[in-house]
Amino acid sequence: MKDLNTVHLNGLRAVEAVGRLGSLQAAAAELGVTIGAVSQQIVKTEKQLGRVLFERSPRGLVATPFGESILPRLTGGFETLDQAVALARRRDETILTISVAPVFAARWLVHRLDHFTEKHPDIRLRIDATTALVNLESAGVDVGIRVGAGNWPDVKSELLLExxxxxxxxxxxxxxxxxxxxxxxxxxxxxxxxxxxxxxxxxxxxxxxxxxxxxxxxxxxxxxxxxxxxxxxxxxxxxxxxxxxxxxxxxxxxxxxxxxxxxAHYFVTPPSRRESKTVSAFKQWVRAEIAESMRRLGFA
CATH class of the missing domain: 3.40.190.10 (Periplasmic binding protein-like II)
Incomplete structure (x- = not known):
């Protein structure tokens, strides 16, 4: 892969997007940059390759015969990279990582874990007992339970119990x-x-x-x-x-x-992550257990 070191990947992304989408405007929208930035990346890439990839015409950019020969391979390469990134981000949904305070883990959660296992034998819980307000995203936490006013930054909060x-x-x-x-x-x-x-x-x-x-x-x-x-x-x-x-x-x-x-007690989850089936199952189970314990205490 020595040849890749001679060309910036951002430039190749711009070339591939324009070739596939057919316009600077569409490529800029997909890449999240300006039309001018896409145009500059293409010019830099042509200089680095020493070949003209697009002809400038009143209709816009039209791929040259050389450009047409490499565009399918660029598209295939970036599709492979996209699949690799998606695979890396995919989480093992049979393992659920939970962040809770040690006192909640010891005095409420641990006593009931067998109930969860009976109901969801295919899900393994990984419990991170800490009083620190961990960054859920970077720590790989799926869901947390915190006590406070519910206004923590960088999380989605959902009321559980006042x-x-x-x-x-x-x-x-x-x-x-x-x-x-x-x-x-x-x-x-x-x-x-x-x-x-x-x-x-x-x-x-x-x-x-x-x-x-x-x-x-x-x-x-x-x-x-x-x-x-x-x-x-x-x-x-x-x-x-x-x-x-x-x-x-x-x-x-x-x-x-x-x-x-x-x-109050709140569920907290990473704001940028969709709620998985395992997280939904855990939250539903906790709510049911809370309701049952409040009933037994006569608080319901």
Missing amino acids: QEVFPVCSPAMAENLKEPKDILGLPAVIDGRSMFSWETWLREVGLSGETMTARHVFNEASLCLDAAIAGQGVMLAWQTLAGYSIIEGRLVMPYPIRVKTGF
């Missing part, structure tokens, strides 16, 4: 909780990285300005939940974090009051 918070604690610790104010006498386990505070819930129950006594502060919500399960304090949790432990009976909700935080 976040609601409520106190949870061990069954033993809940025995003496009759009224909301009783909770002020309990130690709290605090998520130091939380996007909301206890004031969110206390305000709703008429205790605005009151403070909880922190027993432990963690930098990971999953650790807070383990501490609450161990009876070390009461925690302000949300549906996907505490739901499984409540259903199992390891935690209880001492009060039925749930408060929206203004945040």
Whole structure:
């Protein structure tokens, strides 16, 4: 392929497009450049080859006999390149790469993966558990689940579940909780990285300005939940974090009051990629599982 080094591929693309489409205007539209740029590329290519490819006439550019002899081969070559690029971009739709926060993976997703496998045995999940806002396109992620306001740049966001918070604690610790104010006498386990505070819930129950006594502060919500399960304090949790432990009976909700935080769970997908059947299947499954868990919690 030494001869290719003597000619710019952009010039050959311009020659091929004009020859196939029959006009500078049509070639410029397909290549996404100006008519002048296409004309200049053709002139440069003719100089590099040392041969005239097109005759200039009142009707426009007409291929010379030499041009006619090489145009079919150029078209065939670029069709082969186009097929190679399409093959390189084709994704294995039997593997689904998901980006989720570690706490969502550990406290909600992992417990239900056997349900997904039973329903979709032909799809393998690759789970990237991270708190980083990864670039879905460059990281090869098919779909993510994030919690926030839903206004992240460079992704398509689709609402999954509005976040609601409520106190949870061990069954033993809940025995003496009759009224909301009783909770002020309990130690709290605090998520130091939380996007909301206890004031969110206390305000709703008429205790605005009151403070909880922190027993432990963690930098990971999953650790807070383990501490609450161990009876070390009461925690302000949300549906996907505490739901499984409540259903199992390891935690209880001492009060039925749930408060929206203004945040929500969202599906996020790369904006430039069409939604595959596997992504659609995963999203449909997650929605069904969320609905079932909310029903079992009595939140539906």
